[in-house]
Amino acid sequence: MQTDGKPRVLPLRPASQVMRLERLGSFHQSRLSFMRTLMRRMVIENWQITSPVFDLDDQGYGTVVYQVDAKFGTFSYVLFSHYLDPDSRNDRVIANQWDLTMALCEGNVDADQLAFLRTNVPKQEAGRVDSRVLVLSRANRSGRTFEYVVDELAEGRQPCIDVIAEVGYLYRTTAAYGSGKLGMADWEKVRTKHPDFARPFAAEMFTCFMLRHFSMQQADYLAAQRAPEKAVILDEDIKRYIGIGNSTGLGMAPFLINHPMLINQWIEMRETALARVILASESGVDESIFVRLAASVQRVIQHLGEIVTADERQSSSNILVRNDLVLLHQWLQDETPTLVRENYVWANLVEYAERSCHLETQEVINTLLIELYPELVDDLEEHMGVDESIRVMPEMSVAQLLQIIEDKYDWALAIDFSQYESMGAFWYRSQEKMEPRLGQTNIDMGMEKEMPMAVGRRVRECYDQVSAYNLTCPQQNVAHFIMRNPNYSGIVGRVQTMAQRPYGDIRENLVHSDVLPIHLLRCKLSFFGVSKFDPRSRLWVRNTMFQGAPLISDFGKPFADDWQFPIKPILTSG
Amino acid sequence: MKVSKNELMASLKKAFEGLGFHPGDYYDAADMVVWLETHGLDGFDRLQAALAYLNTTGPTHAELIEEDNSYSVLDGNDSSILLCGSEAIDLLSAQIMEGSAAGLQLNNCYNRTFILQRLVKAAQRDLAFIAYWRQDACCIKVSIAAGTDLPEHQTFSMAEEVDPQSLTVFAGTDLAIVEQQFSEQIAIGELIETYSAAEMSICYQDSVEQGIEIDEVLWSTLEGLVERILVESTESSRAGAGD
Numbered sequence: 001m002q003t004d005g006k007p008r009v010l011p012l013r014p015a016s017q018v019m020r021l022e023r024l025g026s027f028h029q030s031r032l033s034f035m036r037t038l039m040r041r042m043v044i045e046n047w048q049i050t051s052p053v054f055d056l057d058d059q060g061y062g063t064v065v066y067q068v069d070a071k072f073g074t075f076s077y078v079l080f081s082h083y084l085d086p087d088s089r090n091d092r093v094i095a096n097q098w099d100l101t102m103a104l105c106e107g108n109v110d111a112d113q114l115a116f117l118r119t120n121v122p123k124q125e126a127g128r129v130d131s132r133v134l135v136l137s138r139a140n141r142s143g144r145t146f147e148y149v150v151d152e153l154a155e156g157r158q159p160c161i162d163v164i165a166e167v168g169y170l171y172r173t174t175a176a177y178g179s180g181k182l183g184m185a186d187w188e189k190v191r192t193k194h195p196d197f198a199r200p201f202a203a204e205m206f207t208c209f210m211l212r213h214f215s216m217q218q219a220d221y222l223a224a225q226r227a228p229e230k231a232v233i234l235d236e237d238i239k240r241y242i243g244i245g246n247s248t249g250l251g252m253a254p255f256l257i258n259h260p261m262l263i264n265q266w267i268e269m270r271e272t273a274l275a276r277v278i279l280a281s282e283s284g285v286d287e288s289i290f291v292r293l294a295a296s297v298q299r300v301i302q303h304l305g306e307i308v309t310a311d312e313r314q315s316s317s318n319i320l321v322r323n324d325l326v327l328l329h330q331w332l333q334d335e336t337p338t339l340v341r342e343n344y345v346w347a348n349l350v351e352y353a354e355r356s357c358h359l360e361t362q363e364v365i366n367t368l369l370i371e372l373y374p375e376l377v378d379d380l381e382e383h384m385g386v387d388e389s390i391r392v393m394p395e396m397s398v399a400q401l402l403q404i405i406e407d408k409y410d411w412a413l414a415i416d417f418s419q420y421e422s423m424g425a426f427w428y429r430s431q432e433k434m435e436p437r438l439g440q441t442n443i444d445m446g447m448e449k450e451m452p453m454a455v456g457r458r459v460r461e462c463y464d465q466v467s468a469y470n471l472t473c474p475q476q477n478v479a480h481f482i483m484r485n486p487n488y489s490g491i492v493g494r495v496q497t498m499a500q501r502p503y504g505d506i507r508e509n510l511v512h513s514d515v516l517p518i519h520l521l522r523c524k525l526s527f528f529g530v531s532k533f534d535p536r537s538r539l540w541v542r543n544t545m546f547q548g549a550p551l552i553s554d555f556g557k558p559f560a561d562d563w564q565f566p567i568k569p570i571l572t573s574g
Numbered sequence: 575m576k577v578s579k580n581e582l583m584a585s586l587k588k589a590f591e592g593l594g595f596h597p598g599d600y601y602d603a604a605d606m607v608v609w610l611e612t613h614g615l616d617g618f619d620r621l622q623a624a625l626a627y628l629n630t631t632g633p634t635h636a637e638l639i640e641e642d643n644s645y646s647v648l649d650g651n652d653s654s655i656l657l658c659g660s661e662a663i664d665l666l667s668a669q670i671m672e673g674s675a676a677g678l679q680l681n682n683c684y685n686r687t688f689i690l691q692r693l694v695k696a697a698q699r700d701l702a703f704i705a706y707w708r709q710d711a712c713c714i715k716v717s718i719a720a721g722t723d724l725p726e727h728q729t730f731s732m733a734e735e736v737d738p739q740s741l742t743v744f745a746g747t748d749l750a751i752v753e754q755q756f757s758e759q760i761a762i763g764e765l766i767e768t769y770s771a772a773e774m775s776i777c778y779q780d781s782v783e784q785g786i787e788i789d790e791v792l793w794s795t796l797e798g799l800v801e802r803i804l805v806e807s808t809e810s811s812r813a814g815a816g817d
Contacts, residue, residue: 130576131785180578187580189782390601391695394664395671432807434800439811446805452597479668482661486635489660490598 010275011347015502016411018271024506025519026360027526028367029564031374032269034201035529036564037381038209039549041196045071046556049213053114056081058225060218063118065109066210070196075134076109077210078102078117081218089140091174091247094432096126098138100171100214104207105133106185106194124175124182125433131185134197135207137176139215142245146170146219149234153223156230158571164241165568166308168532168544170215172245176204191385200262200384201528208545212244213552236551237569243547246530249540250436253520254427257453260494260504265386266527267503273370273377274350280376281346287336289372294332296368296565301325303531303565311535317360324353324361371564392493394479398470401478401492404499405463411507412456413463424513427453438517438539454511458491531566575793576785583608585796592802594633595657602692603656609691611786614769614777615727616687618792624654624685625795633657636680644669644676650683655692655741658683663692663703666745670701675746675755686714686741690725693718693743697725702749704756708736713762719749724771731763 017023029036041047053065066077079102088097101122109117113132120127124138141147145159145167152159178201180186190197197203216239223231234242256263304318304325332339346369353362370377406413415422426439428446439446452458465488469481478496482489498504509515516538525533530543548566550559577585586604595603611617636648636658646665650658662680669676686707693703693716702720706713713732718725742760746752805811 128575131578131783180580183576183581183785184578186578186782192782389695391699392660392664394668428805429803430807430811431801431804432812434804437805437811439805444811445808446811449803449805458597477668477672479661479665480638483636483638483665486599486657486661487596488598490596490601493598 010272011278012268012271012275016507018267019503019505019507021506021508021510021516021519023359023363024523025516026363027270027523028364029526029529029531030270030273030367030370031377031561032266032273032370032381032384033527033529034199034205034384035209035546035549036561037199037384038202038205039546039563040378040559040561041071042206042209043550043555043557043559043561047071048555049210049552056218056221059083060222060225063114064214065114066213067108068206068210072195074107075194075196076105076107077207078105078109078114078121079210079214080118080122082122084140086143089143091140091172093175093249093251093435095174096124098122098124098174099141100139100211102135102137102139102207102211103129103133104135104137104203104210107132124177128183130183131189133184134190134194134203135176135178136182136184137173137204137207137211139171139173139211139244142167142170142172146215149219150222150226153219153234154227154231156227156232158232158235158238161238161241161568161571164238165306167245168547168566169212169243169245170219171211172247172542173208173211173545174247175251176207178204198385199381200266205528205545208244208246209549212242212546212549215244216242235571236553237571239551240548240563241566241569243531243544243549243566246525246543246545247536247540248521248525248543250438250517250521252524253517254436254451254453256506256520256524257455257510259388260498261386261388261390261501263506264498264501264504266384268501269380269383270370270527271503273380274366276376277369277373278346278350280373281344284343285340285346287340290332290336290339292372293368294329294336296371297325297329297332299567300364300368300565301329302567306568307532307534309534314533314535317358320358321361321364324357325364328365367564371562374561390493390497392478392482392489393496394477394482396478396496398466398473398476398478398481401481401495402463402466402470405459405466405495408499408502409456409459409463409495409505412459415456415460415509417457417460421513422509423454423457423511425511425515427451427511438515440513441511452490454509455491455494455505456509457511459495462488462491462495531564575788575790577788577793578785579608579612579781582611582786582788585793585800588803589796589799590656592799593628596633599633599657599660602660603688605695606656606659606688606691609694610688612778612781613690613724613774615690615774618788620685620687622792622795624656624688627684628654628656636662636683638665644673646676646678648678648680650680650739650741652682652684652739654685655683655688656685659689659692662741663689663696663743666703666743667696667699667701670745670747675744675751677745677755677759678743680741680743681737682739683741684739689741689743690716690727693725694723696745697722701745701747702752703743703745704749704752705741705743706756706760706762707741708732708738712766715756715762717749717753720747722771724774726771727769727774728765729767730765733761733763 048069056062061081064079068075084099103121149159220233532544534542548563587600590600590603607617634653636650639647666678697718700720705716713730715728
């Protein structure tokens with residue numbers, strides 16, 4: 001798009017606005033979220049999924065192998081269903097038994113490999129797999145819905161949609177490991193050899209999607225086992241409304257700090273999508289688009305109203321967002337003809353939201369705007385991966401390094417680290433499965449083994465050291481500074497590399513006493529594409545994956561790709 | 575047992591952290607080990623040799639002894655290239671960018687084969703390098719052209735006495751010119767063996783496809799080092815994970 005022959009610069013939001021922790025913790029899924037892009041691919045490419053092995057006993061325990069014929073390759077999804085004492089059911093990473101354990105493998109699985117997987121997959125972290133395995137995962141049944149649904153189906157009835165709505169799933173996954181963990185295939189192998197999964201977390205998301213499929217197939221199977229004459233199968237509209245539960249804790253948080261290049265890429269693509277949409281509206285917005293926006297706002301209002309959470313902060317936020325959206329919806333209903341006539345642009349709506357709406361409402365509106373223009377956005381899904389190398393630029397002058405820190409890390413220099421609260425927390429790894437935990441400074445043990453999560457503090461220390469060096473050795477370059485101060489090479493490389501990538505570093509003190517790690521989790525989960533955030537503390541959150549998404553039986557059929565913000569279905573089958 | 579590259583990287587980073595390496599140092603050191611092993615240059619054997627030293631002393635870096643516009647001398651303080659390799663190559667790279675060619679001598683250093691990964695990384699910035707050192711009774715020459723991904727590793731007989739623990743590196747923007755500079759200053763013996771970039775590439779592809787074979791004892795040693803950075807789990811610490 002050009003004006004007066006000059007290319008228009010995309011109006012990207014500044015990092016000082018986007019990269020605040022609370023805003024990142026207000027993100028919702030978008031068309032670029034990994035579940036959304038995976039689903040588009042599976043439906044449009046009509047992946048074929050069969051189950052050559054479906055060997056369950058009358059209690060639903062046993063082995064299932066699904067064969068997945070994707071566009072470029074064949075894969076096997078191997079699942080083991082085990083009896084689990086309800087007292088042993090634990091969603092934490094430190095658990096060592098689960099109802100289900102699964103592995104996504106390349107190619108077909110023969111008897112030898114199946115035996116190998118049967119020995120190792122149920123052990124999860126305590127086992128070893130090999131490079132034929134792409135993802136390892138596990139899941140636990142929902143105590144509130146699974147037996148209820150099976151009982152209802154066995155009685156010849158469909159489950160009550162309100163009960164389903166309260167939970168949203170039959171199983172919760174508590175981990176989906178990929179990228180080479182426990183001997184699995186490296187991301188490099190997945191990316192270069194398996195184009196079907198050559199996007200970040202595509203294989204992990206697929207594993208969760210298949211878990212969703214199995215959860216409903218198992219419920220149907222068990223109902224038929226219990227009452228062969230009477231049982232019915234789950235209604236397809238209910239099935240689409242059933243997702244997979246997910247519990248995410250602090251284990252996910254270090255990822256956002258340790259992968260700044262990747263985080264920059266994800267957020268830059270999302271911001272680029274928003275900027276493209278805002279720019280496009282300068283050419284006019286059709287009435288039909290306003291109508292679609294109003295419909296999607298109405299959908300989000302209903303979606304938020306159906307979320308059940310005991311978390312006060314999230315609950316209040318949901319209410320505030322709904323109130324904001326009710327006003328927006330009314331305004332769209334009343335003003336659309338005028339808006340069309342007067343060439344309304346989305347920049348005005350974004351500005352209005354920033355002035356007048358709750359933070360989370362602002363991000364909901366941004367997500368909905370992105371949703372309106374798939375033709376401007378969807379190509380960005382191919383650019384969510386990046387080379388993550390951090391490089392020291394040794395030739396840079398020390399004076400320039402100082403200037404970069406002052407320009408790009410002003411947020412870090414603004415933190416007063418002499419205050420106790422500013423260093424009131426620390427991150428460490430526990431001996432229990434190396435689980436990341438948050439400790440209180442001078443209260444909890446382990447401060448001396450702190451993880452380097454405090455980027456702001458490390459930048460401050462580096463700045464002070466470089467400043468002192470510059471006083472005694474002006475005109476020197478970074479190579480000489482590092483020769484004299486080798487312990488700063490890591491943070492110097494990060495500053496130099498991220499100086500050109502504004503969305504990589506979270507602009508917050510992550511070791512402040514009041515830090516809310518849940519925002520970190522929520523940010524990453526929004527890129528996964530989850531919904532219905534239900535924080536259980538400031539350290540972990542439950543949510544729902546693939547709720548509202550198409551079923552395998554929908555693959556190859558016309559696809560509206562509008563399953564975001566799932567709402568209760570209106571059942572037509574009685 | 576077999577491990578993946580990512581898994582090995584993660585384990586090595588934590589193990590080096592357990593040895594007292596700082597962020598930056600432990601990333602670089604892990605990169606160096608993984609690169610050598612995945613390209614068929616016995617990274618694990620060299621790591622075991624390095625651990626014997628690193629486990630008994632705190633992390634030590636190199637010191638700049640003398641420097642002019644095109645040549646630097648560093649004292650490695652009996653340290654490992656895993657610790658002092660990055661700063662040496664960074665210094666050399668900065669010198670080339672300020673001039674056209676440069677050289678560096680790093681004395682009193684160990685595990686010099688690990689320097690290959692640092693040369694490969696620096697070559698991505700359109701710089702060419704030749705590194706040379708004595709290995710037992712032979713000499714090793716490693717060359718990499720500007721902008722390329724893989725070096726050539728050659729073993730020569732020793733034509734003149736070479737300090738057993740020094741590393742010499744020449745650098746520029748054009749490998750042919752660096753080669754000329756090298757041959758003017760270093761007398762090499764007869765070529766004994768060449769390990770080519772193509773052979774390295776095959777080895778690397780195999781490690782990506784099949785994983786990396788690692789001795790269980792070494793893996794267990796790494797796990798022991800990782801233990802050093804872990805904090806005992808208590809009831810109160812479980813509260814720090816959400817319980």
